[in-house]
Amino acid sequence: MDERPVSPALKIAAGAMFVFLLAPLLVIVPISFSGDAYMAFPPESWSVKWYGAIFANPAMMNAFWVSFALAVVVTLVSLAVGLPAAYALVRLKLPGAEILSNLFSAPLLLPTIVLGLAILLVFAPLGLLGTFQGLVAAHLVVTLPYAVRVLSTALANLPLPVEEAASTLGAKPLTVFFRVTLPMMRSGLVSTAALCFLVSFDEVVLSLFMTGPRLSTLPVAMYHHVEQQADPMAASISVLLVVLTLVVVVVVDRTVGLTRTFVK
Amino acid sequence: MSALVLSASAPRRLGALGTASLLLAPIALVNAIGFLWPVVNLLRMSFRESTATGALTDVFSLATWSATLQDSFTLDLIASSVGVSLFITLLTLLASYPIALYLHRSSGLWRTVLMVLVVAPLLTSAVVRTYGWIAILSDRGLVANALMALGMAEPPRLMFNLTGVIIGLTEILMPYMILALLSGFGRLDPRLEEAALTLGATPLKTFWRVVVPLTAPGMALGSLLCFVLAISSFVTPKLLGGGRVFLLATEIYDQAIVTLNWPLAAALSMIVLVVFGAALVLYSRALRHIA
């Protein structure tokens, strides 16, 4: 859209800041190919054994799949709960919509450690600790505010006349919603899904409080691992996650145009 | 206006309010169970007493609160947490702005890849990232070596102190700031910059007089977000602070996880909430001023 060439000054400034932003990652990449038993830079020997170690570690693999399933479920539930809420907040012009929408965003403003402790105290008597349902519920507390925010924006940006056109053509409200509103929100839905998935998949602090002996998520497993063992496997996992995300996002972007709508 | 589309269907049976309640019920439930109730519960916890050995009793009193609020350490903690967080917010803003602006002006696959790289730090474990920083900032790290090569006899301590915390937090908060800035760059119509140029403004003037004011709402949003995240972060300060840096969040962590003084942790959490309330009020003031 902006066809003016980016000025060299901006390029230099942005480049320098990018170096700063990615500095730790740039060091982690070589560490992940270390052949040593400890994380150290530069490594004394090289190998890909720590990548192999990830797949040979059943606890880690198990945690990965738990995280994956969790992120999928949390994403779906976030959409299912967030969509009606966004619709009500944006479209029904309630008197207290502003206040409600702030209330629903409030969990984001609570330090996750506080939130984790607080949720722990409440969930424990409910028998939700260490259960998949409990994890889902805890993650929803943080993903829903994101979902409602993004979906609200997406809804507010939809051209209303299109929905009105459908209703004058004889479509009942629910039909309008499913046949017109929802398909038009596609990019908003994709962004929301991506965001919720990432937030859930990366969540450590809440999960630390919520995981139990029989159930752990990848970030928690990594956290525990790295708390006590300084081997480069954690670096390998980090690098693998970044690469995986990059591949997924690029593929998704090529197919449905994710980042165009990611941040608007 | 559009309420019609939905409410028209159920004018007699439910009414707009009824429909809204139905739609909002699930999120309200999650919010109540996952937020309101826990917070109220936490408030309650802050009034419970604990014994000298750390055991939690069922006695309620103001003991924790009066001790906390009279302790100069707590007050210092609040002051330094707010101060450090503000400083980090400012640094993050300065570091993120060029990247956000560059991303705003780029497009296509290149932009997509850069976007992922921007969020990449969030995908790496904090401890692993700290190892990265050790390699760069420690006394034998890349920066120190470079400085010594340049002739500096004793390079400054860059980590395991406040400097390290500031560097580490700035870096980890940048993704959030960049995303917030980008969301605020929508108002930045390239036509406006062109208008300024044709009116004789140099690129630098155009930047200060047009670009910066127009992106101010995005900066305000990003700053609020970063302030909140900075003041509530504890992993990075613990890892890079070398046990020397005390902030509200690390203290909450210590009290909640190490010392197990839950009433104190709860009371400190409540203080953080109050600070956030103040930040929010300031933010909306600032926003009104900008708009």
Place this chain on the structure above:
Amino acid sequence: ETNLTVMAYSGLFQERYTKAVIEPFMKAHPDIKVTYFPLPSSAAMLGNLRAQKAAPQADVVIMDVSVSKAGTDEGLYTKIDETNAPNVKDLYPNARIPDVAGVAVTFDNLVLLYNTEIVKEAPKSWMEMAKAPFKGKVVIPGVPDIQGLSLLLILDKANGGTDYLKSVDKGIAAMTEIAPNVQTWDPKPEVYAPIVTGQAALGAGWNARAQVNSDLSGGKLKATIPQEGTVFQINTINLVANAPAAEAAKTFVNYALGREAQKSFTETMFYAPTNAKADISAAALERTAVSHLDKVMPVDWIALAKVRDAIGEQWRRRVLPASR
């Protein structure tokens, strides 16, 4: 088949304890399936138990004695004695702690760690850490961690302190000499890794893990008990009140305190045994505190818990500022 959950330390402890105790136990009791629930610290375990008080998930907990005391006070445990764990009768007398529901399952002690590439000879004194060549090369897990606390108590006594329950001034003074050399009071992960990699030269840590890390690193890290002596750290084993698998839990506790388990765990991880009758190889014993009992200074962790806050306060006001 009964499911039994044992909550204990994560990391090395988990790895070795599973091999040395849990797996043999399951072999001996095919009807009991043990799940190991690792947590990084005793406090985290207590936090979990507190939160789950109404519906406990864990049956057996291994944790530090002072935290165990708090749990006992909160009514989280069932008392362990000869009636529910006959092997208690074989324990050293100091394995039974008054007013604590659990009994000691391992003894450990504080050691001075050093990187053998930087420090060629085993240091003789804790105060070696205050010497100039080690500026920025010392790592100590600071108070409220009990490694820092233990070091403080040792130095207090070495410098003429008499009753740490009344004053630790002498210890604090000694610590302020070391403080300027300290690189971090919060080493991650744990204190051993920085020393192995050479990021630090000296440090204070626990013997058992130090021994294992020494082996794993091919001797890059070594541990020694300096002339000022050391203190014991006690891990207790506890029966959770209202545990879902109470019977299996008793069976497990009894097994864990038995000779076979004690011998096996000491020989794999060099924790000193609490069962007096355990028949442990001399090589392993040599690497535990058992062979240096003369250097062990007695500490009443339960009494100390009451003054921990006050000590922490002094630490924060006097030691930390010296290390900036």
Place this chain on the structure above:
Amino acid sequence: MIRAEPKEIQRMVQGHGFLSLRGLTRRYDHFTAVDDLNLDVARGELIAFLGPSGCGKTTSLRMIAGLVPSTSGHIVVDGKDLTGVPPYRRDMGLVFQSYALFPHMDILKNVAFGLDMRKVPKKVALERAREAIAMVRLSGREHHRPAQLSGGQQQRVALARALVVRPSILLLDEPLSNLDAQLRDEMRTEIRDIQKRLGITAIFVTHDQMEALTICDKVAVMNHGRLEQLGTPHEIYEHPRTAFVAGFVGRINRLAGRASGGIAQAAGITFSAPGFEGEVEVMVRPHRIGLQAGSAPADSSLHQLAGTVVRATFAGDILEYEVAAGGTVIKTEASTRGGEALLAPGTPVTLSWRPRDTFVYAAS
């Protein structure tokens, strides 16, 4: 004695149009967007709503379609009051100014949507949608997405989509405002043809006078939410009832004057102004004013005024002159014949027009 059906009684009471608006009003807070609108549209008639921006045209249309509830008043179609009937049961077609095509469906699906909603079997629906697409001359584009069409083509799809369900009433909201002059001409003719052919009752909203006059059977001129005048294009143009209508429909010269005793004075000329007293506005359309270089023989059947050219503009089809005369500036227009020279500024000229081309209104 023959008993009238209740329905018939209702129809007699409520109006004689197929579509009747009775006291239709819409208020926003304290602002009245549409104020007591009364109107009858006969079956098969096309009425144009004409008025300046913000006068309430869109709001009226949206009330008729049921998209905005009215604050008071009634909409009656074929004798049935539509109050409380939701849009999807009103059987009206609405063509939005912005097209409002479904971006996620191809053209065929867009057009078939309304039939689908009416549970027309899929095959039949697609068949009829294809016919409608052919009618707006877009055959071959059935599987394009709206974004792949030009503005004019999208416009036609919107029209086909509204028409294919054979609505009893068709509402068009500035449907041509985004098109350029040529395409606009074409589309106007097309809409009129289709509407006539299918015998649909229609309302066409526009703020373009020329468009309103050329397309409709009747024009409703609105201002500030009120109906200023309803009439045939000819009535509206030749006999504007108010100064606003005269000024808004077609270009006009306004001369300020005073009236007393049935006579008005403006720009130094005397006009007959029966029934007016005090300040008046005298109006003449530029193209009804003859312009002659120099002086002209006096003609008592005409109003005549001497002046000098201030500005001459060649506008293709017409020549525009601004002439200083009678203490003001008067515009005139004349068809170009080709080859004529423009009169230079300063040239003395005589203006003349027929009394019948003169409008007089009380000054507002």
Place this chain on the structure above:
Amino acid sequence: MIRAEPKEIQRMVQGHGFLSLRGLTRRYDHFTAVDDLNLDVARGELIAFLGPSGCGKTTSLRMIAGLVPSTSGHIVVDGKDLTGVPPYRRDMGLVFQSYALFPHMDILKNVAFGLDMRKVPKKVALERAREAIAMVRLSGREHHRPAQLSGGQQQRVALARALVVRPSILLLDEPLSNLDAQLRDEMRTEIRDIQKRLGITAIFVTHDQMEALTICDKVAVMNHGRLEQLGTPHEIYEHPRTAFVAGFVGRINRLAGRASGGIAQAAGITFSAPGFEGEVEVMVRPHRIGLQAGSAPADSSLHQLAGTVVRATFAGDILEYEVAAGGTVIKTEASTRGGEALLAPGTPVTLSWRPRDTFVYAAS
């Protein structure tokens, strides 16, 4: 011997206008948006760029302003080649179609911005900004934000902002496209007055023929990135050089025909067509065609054609007829006189027009 100044030589070589475009070209990938544009604009002249959407008008303007680099070619102002001169040193004013007012500044600050950039002392700058605001008749609105003004008012602010710095060249990109007919008329006159008064050289971009013809000294008609014709409004309208220009400027009838031996046949009439062979298009403007009911006496000085009325439309100032004649449909327009009756469809009529009003082009 008098030695010419180097600068003068340069001017002689590079062009005789104050602003000269020399082979100006802009390519995007493989699409040529502006193709070898050559043009001279004299000092104080106003040139209109006229052309359909996408023909390269905006791109040309942006190249002149320095916002887009040209792929090849030169822009020369007062003898100086501007290649490589950044926009902020070009001393041009650009009025954007979308206004591009600074939303965070009030009107006064918006207008004073350019003076501020030129380091005019603050007091003087505000003084001059106030004058400019008065000039566009917005006094009293100095402290409003752009969002608080209507489209027409914002438009005027944009104009004031560009004018206040007294640029040597003023570029206007469809500055009136968002206004309604009345406001458009007014603003057009205003822009023209200001431009003349200040003696500014100006380029006015539009896709509205009428607007282009009325405002400018010369019209440049563009199509597909190329200049089709440059001339006075009269030249463009009366002597369109290409079929495109004839069709785009003013309404027109197109008759398909064949030419051979200097004679063309179309719609059953014979036209003189010297130099044409094969397929041709014969064009006549509707308002140059006379229409008479019944048959008319033969007149060899006119082209005559009998036909029947297909459609009659009253359009206020004019009457439009569509007449089936010579195997096609021909449009005519006539000024209304008031009171005349429309001829009913089916009425036989005779069309007639002068040979000089006929254009012939090779068919494209």
